[in-house]
Each structure stands twice: as structure tokens, then as C-alpha cells.
Amino acid sequence: MKTGIPRGPVRTLTIASFVTTVGSGLYLAGSMLFFTRVVGLSVAAVSTGLAVSTFVGLLSGLPLGAVADRVGPRGLYVxxxxxxxxxxxxxxTTHSFAGFLTLVTVAAIGQRGAQAVSxxxxxxxxxxxxxxxxRGYLRAVTNLGLGIGAAAAGLALQLDSTAGYTLLIxxxxxxxxxxxxxxxLIPSVEPVPRPPGARSMEAMRDRPYLALSLLCGVIAFQYDVVSLVLPLWLVSHTAAPRWWLSALLVVNTAVVVLFQVRATRGVRGPLAAATALRGAGFLSLAGCTVLAFAAGVSAPVAATLLLIGVLLLTSGELGLAAGAFEISFGLAPEHAQGQYQGTFNLADGLVRAASPVVLTALCLQWGRPGWVVLGVVLALCGLATRPLTRWALRTRTFPVPETSVPVG
Known part of the structure; x- marks a missing residue:
């Protein structure tokens, strides 16, 4: 079968990512049931452990990325x-909260570290x-792998047995x-030598890069709109049938799998990335507004508006991912790519940690006006990325190629 994935190390990396995301799909589908029914923890204990491990994992990405810059990324990624x-x-093997917390934290460190090192x-x-x-290829196969893994987990979930849940893990x-x-199988690569005068943890001192990372984190609230808020909005505030939620989630995944790579075309250089991020913000505004008006109408109208809203948000998601990828790479010096990737993930992750609380308050508690406010905030953040990108370009001490390629 012919694919668009380049041969060699990139294709190997893509296949490896697909394998892990199929496993992650299995894990995500059954982990909460495993921890409560097999390990024997309460839902509150599992939630607390996951919150702590997520925070520790976020903090680990930056130092592991910096280590990858010093020793080379391939071995550390393995x-x-x-x-x-x-x-x-x-x-x-564990049946205590302490054991669970230790292991889930170790897993989170590995996961977040892998993001920076990759x-x-x-x-x-x-x-x-x-x-x-x-990165577009990897995001496409990630969504595909998660979907396949979650679907394959259905058998174990249906059996509802200790053996089935354990098998998923x-x-x-x-x-x-x-x-x-x-x-x-990927050849080992040597680290890029640090130039004279390079400071340690320079990414954390790069104010425009940090600002852009934070803004991308805010715009990325749209990811959680579909996965977190949309199910509750559909069930509790609209007349659309509940099975329609599954269809909407399939549409979201299919669009990402089919079009994420295409969305990266033309996004070459930080200014083009800023344009893509601006478009993502406006698409988010349109999508949130349409979803807001799905409440209080008949079931067919609600279902139609929900579908249009998801398509708009997913289109924005494609531009957000492409723009964020380009910003994170294009504004980073070659000798510190791991450190900069870790910093970008840290800033983005810390902001997104607030999304469940913010989205619940705006969209579910405030209702229709909250949806519009959310959309306006995302659009304003998208608009702010271009002046911040120009600021970042003025502060670079290394050449940034193709900084003026426009995006249609």
C-alpha cells in the first residue's frame, strides 16, 4: 500500500507511534474500571492520583527534553x-493507593517526557x-490508533471481568x-553542539516563545470542547438523540485522520503558523456559536447544528495543530529543540489543566452566552498570535527560514 509517509526513520517513527496509540486506546477505554474494580480504589482516589501524576508529568517534559539535547534523542525516547x-x-500487582500513585506517576513522566523527546x-x-x-502524520495516526484501540477494548468491557480489564493494561x-x-531501528543521532555562550534552560527565558505557548494552550481548549463538554451539552441541553454523540465523535476523529496532514501544507514558517492559528480562533468562535444555538430547538435542528459546530471546531483543530507544530519547531534553536519542545508542552499543558473547570462554568453553567464568550476568547487569542510571532522573530539570534510564506 502506498502512503504519503516518507520512507526511512520518519516512517518507522510513525509506525511506532501508531502501535503505542492503539495500546493507549485500549488503556483509556478500560483504565478507570481497572483501577476501581481490579486494583480496588475509589473513584475519588483514582481521580486524585491522576491529577497528581499529570502535574508531575508536565514538569518532567522540560528536563527530559534538555537531556535529549545533550545526549541525543533516540536512546532517551526508547x-x-x-x-x-x-x-x-x-x-x-498493586492494590494500594501508594502503589497506584507511584506507578501512574512513573507512567506520566514517561508519557510527557516522550512528547518532548519525540x-x-x-x-x-x-x-x-x-x-x-x-507531526501532522503522527497526529493523524494517533487519532486513528486511539479509535482502533478504544473500539477493540469493547470486548473486554462487555465481558466485565478482572481478566479482561487486566488484559487491556x-x-x-x-x-x-x-x-x-x-x-x-532508527539510527542514533548525535546532539547538536551548543554554541558558545548558550545559556542553560534558555527556553524558559524566551518570553515571546512562552507567550505563544500559553496562547496555543488557551486556543487548545477547543480540543476539550468536543471530548469533555459536548457530551454533557448534547445530553442535558439539547433535544438531539444520545446516539448522535457517537456519530459526532466519529466525524471528529475521521476529519483529523483524513485531513491533518493536508492542513500542514503551506504552513511554513512562524508567520504562516500565526495565520493558521488566527484562522483556528475564528473557526472556534463560529463553532462555539453554532453549538450554543443547538439548545432549545427541535431534535433534527439540534442534530444538524451540533454536526455543523463539530465540523467547524474540528477544522479549527486542524489549523491549531499545524500552527502550534510550526511555532514550536520554527522558533527553537537547533541545539535546544528538546528543551523548547518540553517548554512548549509545559506551558500548553498548564493552561489546558484549567479547561475542565473553565469550560464547565462557561458552557454548562452559564449556557448559551458562555459558549459565545468562549468563542470570542479563542478568536482573540488567535488574533494575538501574529504580533507575538513578529516579536519572537525580532528576538531570534539564529536564522528562521521562510518566515513570510502566507497561508490561504
């Missing part, structure tokens, strides 16, 4: 897969003008081992 595999294999690896195995496209562990083996 190690992050091994760390996650070990955590998965040990989960069935960014450094992408920067080394692909040309500067192709990195965003490579162990299968996720095997996926990380398989990915580690595939990653070993």
Missing part, C-alpha cells in the same frame, strides 16, 4: 517507552521545512515494548 511499559506491567527526534530526522508535516504495556523495538 527509554521513555520502556518506562511506560514497566508501569503497565506492574499495575496488576519533538527533538523529529527535528533531527527530518528537514526544517518538513517537521510540521511529520498488559496489552498497552506490550505496545510500548513493541514501539521501543521499532525505535531501535
Amino acid at each position: 527509554a521513555t517507552q520502556g518506562i511506560q511499559a514497566v508501569a503497565m506491567f506492574l499495575f496488576p 519533538g527533538a527526534l523529529i527535528a533531527r530526522i527530518s528537514e526544517p521545512g518538513q517537521r510540521t508535516r511529520v 498488559l496489552a498497552n504495556g506490550l505496545s510500548f515494548l513493541a514501539a521501543a523495538g521499532l525505535l531501535l
Whole structure:
């Protein structure tokens, strides 16, 4: 079968990512039931452990990215897969909150570290003008893999047994081992030498880069609109049938899988990325407004408006991902790509940690006006990315190619 994925290390990395995301789909579908019914924890205990581990994992991305810049990313990326595999294999052996918290934190460190280190690896195995496209491939296969894994988990969920839930966790562990083996096929790459005078943790001192990372995190609230708020909005505020939610989620996943790579075309350079982010903000405004008016109308009208709203938000999601990828790579010096990827993920993640509270308050408690306010905020953040990008370009001490390529 012919694919658009380049041959060589990039294709190997893409296949490895697909394998792990299938495993992650299995894990996400059954983990809460595993931890409550097999490990024996309460829902509150699991939620607390996941919140703590997520925060620790966020903090780990920056130092691990910096280590990848010093020692080379391939070996460290393999190690992050091994760390996650070990955590998965040990989960069935623990039946205490302390053990659960330890293992879920280890897994989160491996996951967040892998995000930063994989960014450094992408920067080394692909040309500067192709990195965003490579990230587009990875995002497409990630969504596909998660969907396949979640669907495959249906059998274990239907059986509702200790063995079935345990098998989902162990299968996720095997996926990380398989990915580690595939990653070993990628030739090791040497770190880029640091130029004289380069400061440690320079990414954290890069104010325009940090500002753009934070803004991208706010615009990324739209990801959680579809996954978190839309189900509750559909069920409690609209007359649309509940089964329609599954159709909307399938549409969202299918659009990302089919069009994410195409959305990266033309996004070459930070200014083009800012244009894509601006478009994502306006599409988010349109999508939120349409979803707001799905309440208080008949079921057919509500279903139609929900579909249009999801399509608008998903289109914005494509532009957001492409723009954020290009910003994160294009404004980072070559010798510190891992550190900068870790910083971008940290800032983005800290902002998005507030999204459940913010989205619930705006969209579910305030209702229709809250949806419009959310859309306006996302649009304003999109507008702000261009002047911030120009500021960032003025402060670069290294050449940034193709900074003026427009995006239609």
C-alpha cells in the first residue's frame, strides 16, 4: 500500500507511534474500571492520583527534553517507552493507593517526557521545512490508533471481568515494548553542539516563545470542547438523540485522520503558523456559536447544528495543530529543540489543566452566552498570535527560514 509517509526513520517513527496509540486506546477505554474494580480504589482516589501524576508529568517534559539535547534523542525516547511499559506491567500487582500513585506517576513522566523527546527526534530526522508535516502524520495516526484501540477494548468491557480489564493494561504495556523495538531501528543521532555562550534552560527565558505557548494552550481548549463538554451539552441541553454523540465523535476523529496532514501544507514558517492559528480562533468562535444555538430547538435542528459546530471546531483543530507544530519547531534553536519542545508542552499543558473547570462554568453553567464568550476568547487569542510571532522573530539570534510564506 502506498502512503504519503516518507520512507526511512520518519516512517518507522510513525509506525511506532501508531502501535503505542492503539495500546493507549485500549488503556483509556478500560483504565478507570481497572483501577476501581481490579486494583480496588475509589473513584475519588483514582481521580486524585491522576491529577497528581499529570502535574508531575508536565514538569518532567522540560528536563527530559534538555537531556535529549545533550545526549541525543533516540536512546532517551526508547527509554521513555520502556518506562511506560514497566508501569503497565506492574499495575496488576498493586492494590494500594501508594502503589497506584507511584506507578501512574512513573507512567506520566514517561508519557510527557516522550512528547518532548519525540519533538527533538523529529527535528533531527527530518528537514526544517518538513517537521510540521511529520507531526501532522503522527497526529493523524494517533487519532486513528486511539479509535482502533478504544473500539477493540469493547470486548473486554462487555465481558466485565478482572481478566479482561487486566488484559487491556498488559496489552498497552506490550505496545510500548513493541514501539521501543521499532525505535531501535532508527539510527542514533548525535546532539547538536551548543554554541558558545548558550545559556542553560534558555527556553524558559524566551518570553515571546512562552507567550505563544500559553496562547496555543488557551486556543487548545477547543480540543476539550468536543471530548469533555459536548457530551454533557448534547445530553442535558439539547433535544438531539444520545446516539448522535457517537456519530459526532466519529466525524471528529475521521476529519483529523483524513485531513491533518493536508492542513500542514503551506504552513511554513512562524508567520504562516500565526495565520493558521488566527484562522483556528475564528473557526472556534463560529463553532462555539453554532453549538450554543443547538439548545432549545427541535431534535433534527439540534442534530444538524451540533454536526455543523463539530465540523467547524474540528477544522479549527486542524489549523491549531499545524500552527502550534510550526511555532514550536520554527522558533527553537537547533541545539535546544528538546528543551523548547518540553517548554512548549509545559506551558500548553498548564493552561489546558484549567479547561475542565473553565469550560464547565462557561458552557454548562452559564449556557448559551458562555459558549459565545468562549468563542470570542479563542478568536482573540488567535488574533494575538501574529504580533507575538513578529516579536519572537525580532528576538531570534539564529536564522528562521521562510518566515513570510502566507497561508490561504
